[in-house]
Amino acid sequence: MTTWQNILKKSITTPDRLSGLPRAESIRLAEVCRTYPMRINPYYLELIQKTGRPLWRQAVPDMLELSDTAGVEDPLDEENLSPVPNLVHKYPDRVLFLVCSECAVYCRFCTRKRKVGRPEMVISDTTIDQGLAYIRKTPAVREVLLSGGDPLLLSDHRLERILAALAAIPTVETVRIGTRVPCTLPMRITPELVTVLRKYHPLYINTHFNHPAELTPEAKQACALLADSGIPMGNQTVLLKGVNDEPGIMQELFLGLLRFRVKPYYLFQADLTRGTDHFRTPIATGLAIMRSLIGRISGMAVPTFALDAPGGGGKIPLTPDYITSQDNDCLKFVNYQGKTCVYPDCGIG
Ligand SMILES: *Cc1c(COP(=O)(O)O)cnc(C)c1O
Numbered sequence: 001m002t003t004w005q006n007i008l009k010k011s012i013t014t015p016d017r018l019s020g021l022p023r024a025e026s027i028r029l030a031e032v033c034r035t036y037p038m039r040i041n042p043y044y045l046e047l048i049q050k051t052g053r054p055l056w057r058q059a060v061p062d063m064l065e066l067s068d069t070a071g072v073e074d075p076l077d078e079e080n081l082s083p084v085p086n087l088v089h090k091y092p093d094r095v096l097f098l099v100c101s102e103c104a105v106y107c108r109f110c111t112r113k114r115k116v117g118r119p120e121m122v123i124s125d126t127t128i129d130q131g132l133a134y135i136r137k138t139p140a141v142r143e144v145l146l147s148g149g150d151p152l153l154l155s156d157h158r159l160e161r162i163l164a165a166l167a168a169i170p171t172v173e174t175v176r177i178g179t180r181v182p183c184t185l186p187m188r189i190t191p192e193l194v195t196v197l198r199k200y201h202p203l204y205i206n207t208h209f210n211h212p213a214e215l216t217p218e219a220k221q222a223c224a225l226l227a228d229s230g231i232p233m234g235n236q237t238v239l240l241k242g243v244n245d246e247p248g249i250m251q252e253l254f255l256g257l258l259r260f261r262v263k264p265y266y267l268f269q270a271d272l273t274r275g276t277d278h279f280r281t282p283i284a285t286g287l288a289i290m291r292s293l294i295g296r297i298s299g300m301a302v303p304t305f306a307l308d309a310p311g312g313g314g315k316i317p318l319t320p321d322y323i324t325s326q327d328n329d330c331l332k333f334v335n336y337q338g339k340t341c342v343y344p345d346c347g348i349g
């Protein structure tokens, strides 16, 4: 067994293993874990102990998960958009293929907390083969996004079986892996893994960092291995109350990612998932953060702020409004400094 598998095996899965938590509190939180599983591996646990609240909130259960009445189980209507189990076909030319039910840490804000890490999420050779068969017979699908759970918790061998099968489908042009492992278990990115991955270009990886404290030397090494293998990397951040809902934190995170050769891709408004209401910020918070970034730091470090429309409508970009008026004579707008500018263009036609 390799090191990362040993580390994962030593994960804590019950609140009584958290140091510093009163016994009564840990008994109450154990109830949350019976509904939504907990897993914190030793690497991320140490980071939590160093950093405190922003990382604690991401990984440690909270009683509020059970009292949320605002959210819905499947806000993006993924189950209804699945022609076969664990494959979501929402956009015509790309599919989301769930190939692993486990993660290195179970994030409390997970959009798929209805199933990730729970016995309901059954992924087997049969579901993988059904997904591959669907992609084979649906030539409109140009891109396959591997997700879960976390695809990089599969063994190298199982992952390669999927990548090789996709490579053999001529209508699939690109593959994207969505993984939080570079952030939550960076030692999983081994030289052996990248030897497998680099055989399957064009392959993209989108990772998921939420806070600058997650940008550790270990994470840097993981991203360097991937980037050196020619894998273009993007990052998806979820905007989370009490974790990263401040302009200064976001700026530090996005500039840090750029130094890791990871391009900030999306900043997501938290989905309306049941059990995550305590993380949700008003849309205005995200727009204010975007305004604080645009023009002030490298455009390379600025992601698209988006919400995933409830009911499966797809991702909607949310951009602060820079246009202040538009009529037949001209367009008036403000620049990043708040200065009014005029562009002498007819608004209509
Ligand atoms: C987010 C998502 C995609 C990918 O969308 P991009 O805008 O290309 O990143 C594809 N399918 C589903 C179901 C998704 O949720």
Ligand code: SF4
Binding pocket: 102, 103, 104, 105, 106, 107, 109, 110, 111, 112, 116, 148, 149, 150, 180
């Ligand atoms: S890593 Fe992703 S899929 Fe897994 S629990 Fe976190 S948000 Fe959910």
